[in-house]
Amino acid sequence: MLPIMVSVTVLASGSKGNCTLVASSSTRVLIDAGLSCREILRRLSLCGEEPSRLDAVVITHEHADHVAGLRVLARRLKIPIFITGATYHEYQRCTRDAAGKRVSLERHELFQSGSAFQIGDIDVMPFTIPHDAIDPVGFTLRAEGIKVGICTDLGYVPASVRDHLRGCHVLMIESNHDLELLRGGPYPWSVKQRVMSRVGHLSNDTLADFLTTDYDGSAEFLILAHLSEQNNHPEIARVTAERALGQPSLLHNRLMLAPQHEPLAAVRL
Numbered sequence: 183m184l185p186i187m188v189s190v191t192v193l194a195s196g197s198k199g200n201c202t203l204v205a206s207s208s209t210r211v212l213i214d215a216g217l218s219c220r221e222i223l224r225r226l227s228l229c230g231e232e233p234s235r236l237d238a239v240v241i242t243h244e245h246a247d248h249v250a251g252l253r254v255l256a257r258r259l260k261i262p263i264f265i266t267g268a269t270y271h272e273y274q275r276c277t278r279d280a281a282g283k284r285v286s287l288e289r290h291e292l293f294q295s296g297s298a299f300q301i302g303d304i305d306v307m308p309f310t311i312p313h314d315a316i317d318p319v320g321f322t323l324r325a326e327g328i329k330v331g332i333c334t335d336l337g338y339v340p341a342s343v344r345d346h347l348r349g350c351h352v353l354m355i356e357s358n359h360d361l362e363l364l365r366g367g368p369y370p371w372s373v374k375q376r377v378m379s380r381v382g383h384l385s386n387d388t389l390a391d392f393l394t395t396d397y398d399g400s401a402e403f404l405i406l407a408h409l410s411e412q413n414n415h416p417e418i419a420r421v422t423a424e425r426a427l428g429q430p431s432l433l434h435n436r437l438m439l440a441p442q443h444e445p446l447a448a449v450r451l
C-alpha cells in the first residue's frame with residue numbers, strides 16, 4: 183500500500199504571479215497558472231516535480247497574476263483546465279495569442295462555484311469569494327482524509343467562506359497588506375481604495391480578526407499568502423497573525439509565509 187501523503191507546494195504567491203501544486207499520492211493539481219509557462223516548469227523542477235505528471239489546472243479567477251501562463255501551459259501539457267463558465271468567457275475576452283487571435287483552451291472543463299467535482303482521487307470544492315473579478319472562487323481540496331483550503335484575493339471573509347475553511351489541515355490564506363503601509367504607500371488613491379474595498383484584498387488586520395474570532399485552529403500548517411511587496415512586510419504579517427493565534431494555538435500551528443520569487447518548501451501530511 184502507498185503511504186498516505188498529501189502535499190502542498192506554493193510555487194509563487196503575490197501580485198506578480200500565483201501558482202500552487204496540491205498533490206495526493208496519485209493525483210497532481212495546479213491551482214492557477216499566474217507565472218509564465220517556462221517559470222512554472224522551472225519552479226516545478228526546482229521542487230523535484232515532473233510536469234508530465236500533472237493531471238489538471240484549476241483556476242480561481244481571470245486576473246493576470248492567476249492566468250498569465252495558462253494559454254502556453256495548457257497547450258504544452260495538454261491537460262484539462264477546470265474553470266467556471268463566466269471566468270472562461272472573461273479570460274477569452276481579455277486574452278490574445280501571439281498573432282492577436284482569441285484564445286481557446288482546448289481541454290477546458292467548466293465547473294460552478296458551490297458544486298464539488300473530482301480530479302483523480304482529489305475532491306475539489308469551489309466557493310465564491312468577494313473580489314473584483316467576474317466569478318472568483320477559493321477552493322478546498324480533499325484527498326486521503328486531508329483537507330486543504332486555498333483562499334486568496336478576497337476583500338473580507340464572509341460567513342460562507344468561514345464555513346468552507348473549517349477543518350482544514352492546511353490553510354493557505356491571504357494576508358495582503360498592512361493598512362498603514364498601504365495608506366502611506368505609492369499607489370494612486372483609486373488603487374488604494376480598490377485594494378481596501380470589500381472586493382479587494384485581505385489586510386493583515388482583517389485576517390487577524392478572522393483568526394481571532396472564527397478560525398477553528400484545525401490547521402497543522404497555516405500559510406500566509408498573496409503578500410503585497412509594496413504595502414506589506416513579511417514580519418508585520420507574521421507577527422500580526424501570531425498575535426491573533428495566541429500562544430496556546432501557536433504550538434499547534436506551523437505558520438509560513440508564501441514568497442513571490444521562489445517556491446515555498448512543500449508542506450507534507
Ligand SMILES: [Zn+2]
Binds near residue numbers: 245247335
Ligand atoms: Zn491575485
Ligand SMILES: [Zn+2]
Binds near residue numbers: 245313335
Ligand atoms: Zn485578483
